[in-house]
Amino acid sequence: MTFFRASHSDATLCCGAAHMRRRLRRGSGDSDMLGLRLFGLILGGLTAIAAIATPCAATPCSNLQTLALEHTTITLATDITSGVFTVPGSNPAQDITGLPAFCRVAATIAPTVDSAIKIEVWLPASTWSGRFLGLGSGGFGGYYDYGGLAFRLKAGYAVAYTGLGTGTSGCTVHYCGSDGNKGNALAIALGDRATPSLGLYGHPERITDFGHRAVHLMTLRAKEIVQAYYQQSATRAYFFGCSTGGHSGLMEAQRYPEDYDGILVGAPAYNRTHLYATTPLGWRNTHATPGRQMQAGQMSLINKAVLAQCAGRDGGVATDQFLNNPRRCRFDPKVLQCTGGDVPPACLTEEQVTTMQNYYAGTVDPVTGERIVPGFAPGSETEDLSAKGIMLKQQLPEPLFDGPLYWVYGPTFGQPGSAVNYTNFDIHRDLPAVEAMLAEPLNATSSDLTAFRERGGRLIMYQGWADELVMPQNTIDYFNSLVKFDSPSFATRRGDEAQVGADVAEDRFGGDHVRAGLQRTLSYARLYMVPGMYHCGGGPGPNAFVFLPALQDWVENGTPPGSVVATKYVNDTAPDVQMTRPLCVFPKIARYNGRGSTDDAASFSCVEGGHRHDHGPHDEQ
Structure with missing residues (x-):
């Protein structure tokens, strides 16, 4: 008689044996002896099976x-x-x-x-x-x-x-x-x-x-x-994500403040409707005419010109292959426009100058003048397709990441000639429809993190200065919105709100109310800007760093994080170190002390620096 088959699961075997023990133990009189003999035969069979099977007990x-x-x-x-x-x-x-x-x-x-x-x-x-x-x-x-x-x-x-x-x-x-x-x-x-x-x-x-x-x-x-x-x-719950993951982290802090004790987010694409709505415009920037596209080698040409003008005048050193603080660099690509007998790719045509000027300028509503998204930072120009910048986007048949516009308009969005499509999308005319459908489920724009802060939540954000996908200023704008919300004048003295808003928008942290707002924001949220880093990693700057230990120390021991050392490895591969630099708590920037190795983070200090994007390279030195 076959009581169990070896093909049964281990858990079934054990449960079956236990069940048989319980059944046999209920017997009495002569049946007890028969039951014991029968159980002995079964147990011997199970032992033989166990010799060739994995442990039979169900695991946790x-x-x-x-x-x-x-x-x-x-x-x-x-x-x-x-x-x-x-x-x-x-x-x-x-x-x-x-x-x-x-x-x-x-x-x-x-x-x-x-x-x-x-x-x-x-x-x-x-x-x-x-x-x-x-x-x-x-x-x-x-x-x-x-x-x-x-x-x-x-x-x-x-x-x-x-x-x-x-x-x-x-x-x-x-x-x-x-x-x-x-x-x-x-x-x-x-x-x-x-x-x-x-x-x-x-x-x-x-x-x-x-x-x-x-x-x-x-x-x-x-x-x-x-x-x-x-x-x-x-004992503690943490969240970590970059890009969409960064957006998810901000959603958690804003909508579900009890989910996590500490949240770490990189390049948080928080205003999704604005970012998605500008994808067709970025694509059209290089597709308006064939002459608007950049040729191979020209992004490197522009990057070299940017570094020649601004590197070393933004807190870093002249030999840096990236900008330390791009908002201290006022660069006009027109300086590279072809003259005389020069021809591309050794210079830029007038149309290519327009392409790059639009790249740095960002997007505004042509009717209201409202800024929809900021521009990309000087120093982000690259030939590297993995950066997902101009050189990649201009070679694609339609805008990269324009998927959500299909969620709004359906299949006609991909059909040139239809009422609204990627070749004629108009910010003033069409953004309201995108926001009506997608703003509520997608946008993480709230600056009210009161519930998160009051339960002890801590937030660290980081952003690459050479990001060609999420504009660096976009992340700074969100941090500044926290400062504005936390400013006493915004919370209790509405009469000063306009001035506070203007000061915060320009990163002027000197006024009493704005300074108080900054200190309150820094008590639970901190931003680190990473020189020379692309979207969530890569790039010529110090792009390897660790924030989770600092976040844990902040949450569990109450120790606010200060500067964090970032490393640039040779060929971006450990363990050979090319250089280290400090990442500073915004709005501070790293500045070379004037002595010591420029490849050593110890030769730099975090200091108050210039903040406005439209400052010239000589300003606030």
Whole structure:
């Protein structure tokens, strides 16, 4: 007689054996002896099976498979003890090695019938620090950052990640709605599908998931999984993300202030409607005529001219290959306009000068004069396509990251000749429709972080000065909005509000009310500007740094962070160090002391510096 099959799960075997013990122990009289003999035969069979099977007891991890969570289906809960994780779907197989033993949990959260928010939670088996970390996604999500999960797992965090619920709509990092790649090799490499797609058009609940709900629900469910696995809550909760992840971090601080104790965000694309609405204008800047496009080598030409004029006059040193404080540089690309017998690419045509002037100027409403987005900073010019700047965008068949405009207008947005499309999009005429649909679910523009601050929340922001995707001034503008909100005159003396607003907009922190607002903001939020760094990393400047330990020290010990040392590695690869520089708490900047190695952060001090973008290089020296 066969009582159990070896193909049954280990948990079934153990539960079956325990059940048999309970049944046999209920017997009496002669049946007891028969039962004991029978149990002996069964136990011997189980012992033989155990010799060739994994341990039969259900683990704290596998038990999570049946954990009941609101609107959530746990699809996987498994122990990984080999130290190796093979990235699902990778071909050839991509292995992440050197991992501690951990429990991997995957789940799908469906707060609405049209939602499918996929999350992963990785839980260290024996190396847990007691902290929980939520990770932010990039671009339009739709993927898992397994490398990020692994890196933070090794640091002892119980860590969670979500693809923001956009994978159901076929979104990729760069595209969530497009007219198709049209055979363009760069668009294909960036993940643009061959045929038109509508992204989240007609799916308002998925737009809400992408905007803020996915990260919030990931956080709630992950904390519950942590509690169930460890039988205790995390002592502290932190969040880290850049770009879209930075936007998600600000959403958490603004809308869900109880989710996290500390939030670290990079290049936070917080005013999404304004940024998305200007993507067609940036594309048209180089597509208005064939002569408006930049030729190979010309961005390097411009960058060299910028450095020749401004490097060393902005707190850095003349040999820097980046600007230390680009707002101290007033550069006009017209100085490179072709004269005499000069021809491109050794100089710029009049049309190319216009392209670059628009690049630095940003976007304003042509009717009202309202600034929609600031321009990009001098010193950000590069030939590197990975920076996602002019040299990449001008080679694409339609604007990069214009997907959300398809969410508003549908398929006609990709069809030139239609009423509103990427070739005729007008900021004054069309931005209101974009804001009417997308501002509420997508914009993280609130400067009221009172609830976050009062419960002890701490926020660190950072931004690369050479970012060609999120304008550096954009992040400064958000920090300044916090200072304005925190200023006494804004909160209690409305009569001075206009002056306070003007002072903060120009980074004038000398007035009593503005200075008081700055000090209050610095008590819970700090901004670091990173010289020479592209979008979330890379670039010629010191682009390797660590903020999480400083954030933890601030949250757990009450120690506000000061300057942080950033490193530039040779070829951006550790361990060979090319240079180090201090990243200063804004509005301070790093300034060379005049002695010591210019490659050593110790030779620089954080000082009050010039702040207005339109200052000349000689101002406020």
